Amino acid sequence: MPFRLTSDDILKYMRQPFPCQSVEPDENYDEADVIIAGSGPVGMTFARTILENNQDVKVLMLDIGSQDSAVIGEHHKNSIKYQKDIDAFVNVIKGALQPVSVPPADTYIPTLLGNGWTPPLGNNGQSTLIFHGSNPSQIREKNLKASAVTRTVGGMATHWTCACPTPHDEELKTNPIPDLERQTLYEQARKLLNVHNDQYDKNDNGDDISIRHNVVKNTLLKELPKRNVQSIPLAVERRRDNPNYVTWSGANTVLGDLARFKGRFRLRDEMRVTRLSSDPECATEVGGVCLRNLKTNSDVFARARAYVITCGAVGTPSVAAVRNLGVQLPALGHYLCEQSLAFCQIVMKQEMIDRISNNDEWKTRIEEHMGRHPQDPLPIPFADNEPQVMIPYTSDTPWHCQIHRDAFSYGDVGPRADSRVVVDLRFFGKQEIQKKNRVIFFGPEKSPLSWKAGVKDTYGMPQATFEVERSQQDRINDQRMMKDMCDVANILGAYLPGSYPQFMEPGLALHITGTTRIGEDDQTSVANPSSQVHGINNLWVGGNGCIPDTMGSNPTLTSVSISSFLPACCLH
Numbered sequence: 001m002p003f004r005l006t007s008d009d010i011l012k013y014m015r016q017p018f019p020c021q022s023v024e025p026d027e028n029y030d031e032a033d034v035i036i037a038g039s040g041p042v043g044m045t046f047a048r049t050i051l052e053n054n055q056d057v058k059v060l061m062l063d064i065g066s067q068d069s070a071v072i073g074e075h076h077k078n079s080i081k082y083q084k085d086i087d088a089f090v091n092v093i094k095g096a097l098q099p100v101s102v103p104p105a106d107t108y109i110p111t112l113l114g115n116g117w118t119p120p121l122g123n124n125g126q127s128t129l130i131f132h133g134s135n136p137s138q139i140r141e142k143n144l145k146a147s148a149v150t151r152t153v154g155g156m157a158t159h160w161t162c163a164c165p166t167p168h169d170e171e172l173k174t175n176p177i178p179d180l181e182r183q184t185l186y187e188q189a190r191k192l193l194n195v196h197n198d199q200y201d202k203n204d205n206g207d208d209i210s211i212r213h214n215v216v217k218n219t220l221l222k223e224l225p226k227r228n229v230q231s232i233p234l235a236v237e238r239r240r241d242n243p244n245y246v247t248w249s250g251a252n253t254v255l256g257d258l259a260r261f262k263g264r265f266r267l268r269d270e271m272r273v274t275r276l277s278s279d280p281e282c283a284t285e286v287g288g289v290c291l292r293n294l295k296t297n298s299d300v301f302a303r304a305r306a307y308v309i310t311c312g313a314v315g316t317p318s319v320a321a322v323r324n325l326g327v328q329l330p331a332l333g334h335y336l337c338e339q340s341l342a343f344c345q346i347v348m349k350q351e352m353i354d355r356i357s358n359n360d361e362w363k364t365r366i367e368e369h370m371g372r373h374p375q376d377p378l379p380i381p382f383a384d385n386e387p388q389v390m391i392p393y394t395s396d397t398p399w400h401c402q403i404h405r406d407a408f409s410y411g412d413v414g415p416r417a418d419s420r421v422v423v424d425l426r427f428f429g430k431q432e433i434q435k436k437n438r439v440i441f442f443g444p445e446k447s448p449l450s451w452k453a454g455v456k457d458t459y460g461m462p463q464a465t466f467e468v469e470r471s472q473q474d475r476i477n478d479q480r481m482m483k484d485m486c487d488v489a490n491i492l493g494a495y496l497p498g499s500y501p502q503f504m505e506p507g508l509a510l511h512i513t514g515t516t517r518i519g520e521d522d523q524t525s526v527a528n529p530s531s532q533v534h535g536i537n538n539l540w541v542g543g544n545g546c547i548p549d550t551m552g553s554n555p556t557l558t559s560v561s562i563s564s565f566l567p568a569c570c571l572h
């Protein structure tokens with residue numbers, strides 16, 4: 001099978017002398033056996049498994065963002081500040097998200113009379129100012145307007161919600177990894193991300209941990225007995241030293257204890273991986289990568305034996321698009337799927353609050369709370385944890401439902417209500433797989449290879465332009481999903497004013513897949529089942545872009561499982 005051959009290949013490349021002898025490395029630059037671009041959870045999966053399975057190998061990881069925490073890539077929500085006030089984390093997420101493609105604004109100012117400067121009329125009779133960071137090639141109707149990236153060490157896993165459900169078989173139809181191996185890989189991915197599904201249910205003594213979680217879960221279990229209501233499997237662990245708090249998994253969790261790699265792992269932040277360069281002696285091998293040190297604004301050329309690009313579902317094809325290798329990748333950026341996202345918030349029903357007041361198991365905690373805060377009208381301790389409940393994807397209801405309370409870039413409750421009685425409903429709908437749905441990286445001259453001439457994003461990488469449309473079938477599913485969300489919401493409570501049922505802007509799910517999908521066929525996929533790019537011997541890709549299927553479930557567990565396939569093979 002091809003993936004077994006590629007596993008041998010990576011070892012072969014690690015043993016060979018540097019493939020590109022004609023280009024001098026930067027004199028201040030350290031050589032490594034493997035260069036990994038991107039320090040999110042998927043980059044860390046590659047790093048850990050390569051380092052653990054190859055004792056002499058050195059890994060250099062490069063990230064365009066800065067290291068914002070003392071621990072490499074830690075989840076920022078582990079700070080007590082945010083565990084005490086989840087709404088405050090909304091601003092952290094807002095700050096972390098940088099939009100991918102922003103069409104130029106309508107900047108014609110009809111009231112600007114007098115002699116102020118006015119842009120000349122464009123070809124089509126319209127005048128638009130092109131601000132830095134806006135994308136003149138973006139067609140508004142085909143944009144994923146809310147799609148964003150996070151440029152920081154640890155990637156999006158510095159702020160993610162950590163939901164890691166195992167996908168339904170229908171969500172894995174195109175996945176080329178054989179069933180048995182896939183199950184092992186999911187198990188391994190759950191370990192790497194430290195996934196648990198009981199951290200909000202019962203403690204070691206069998207007592208309920210969270211009142212709110214249990215009341216929401218039990219209400220839904222009673223009212224929807226056939227929907228397999230359950231706790232969300234989360235990449236999280238309750239703290240032993242203070243069980244009121246939890247430790248959310250970040251990229252650091254995946255990497256594990258650095259000390260055991262004895263200096264074989266190095267990370268350099270604020271280093272942009274700009275493009276791949278071919279080996280002059282062999283057009284189907286990467287000979288090095290061009291980097292920009294963003295701190296000094298200087299360019300560096302770095303070489304290794306193997307290269308792994310894990311820069312996110314937009315960043316990875318953006319790096320792979322700019323290459324002078326003699327290999328066509330017709331599927332690069334295509335087959336893009338993004339989830340629709342239906343959202344609302346409810347205030348719990350009076351009868352649920354009464355059930356809390358009358359519950360014998362919670363009596364002591366409630367009395368203790370009321371004793372300390374006699375004026376509090378709610379029988380819920382301030383430190384009580386949020387609900388974390390889900391209804392999984394099924395063939396009849398092909399969407400993933402989260403009924404929980406967490407911080408996103410929207411949905412903060414503020415002074416509108418007491419946050420303890422608010423529950424968020426987020427329903428994620430899949431998108432039909434179509435080749436025409438894609439992200440592209442050319443400027444007005446429409447040349448994918450012309451990186452120098454094209455429009456750039458704020459970081460100087462080729463500007464991404466989306467061409468994505470939902471099909472008629474997608475719309476029908478979305479309509480059904482919205483109705484389902486409203487039905488579930490009505491079981492729990494009344495809509496919070498301002499958070500009525502709505503579809504969020506396209507792209508807000510932040511779960512783009514397909515742009516570097518894996519598969520056997522080099523016309524319909526970018527990499528083989530072990531993530532090695534078709535036709536390029538020493539290049540691997542990783543991330544949600546590698547997922548070949550359309551999913552309603554959150555994608556990170558699947559991406560981590562796919563990217564650990566390579567080292568699993570190496571062991572054979």
Ligand SMILES: Cc1cc2nc3c(=O)[nH]c(=O)nc-3n(C[C@H](O)[C@H](O)[C@H](O)COP(=O)(O)OP(=O)(O)OC[C@H]3O[C@@H](n4cnc5c(N)ncnc54)[C@H](O)[C@@H]3O)c2cc1C
Nearest residue numbers: 038040041042064151152155156161162163273543554556
């Ligand atoms: C609000 C929010 C909630 C989320 N909730 C969930 C959830 O519950 N479940 C789930 O499965 N997923 C969730 N996600 C998505 C999840 O975080 C991502 O799927 C996951 O982080 C992807 O991992 P990655 O390593 O592939 O990419 P990323 O985490 O995006 O990391 C990519 C890294 O590449 C770096 N980079 C980009 N371009 C370059 C370049 N040219 N050179 C060098 N470095 C570069 C970036 O700085 C970044 O560090 C959520 C995300 C957000 C923001």
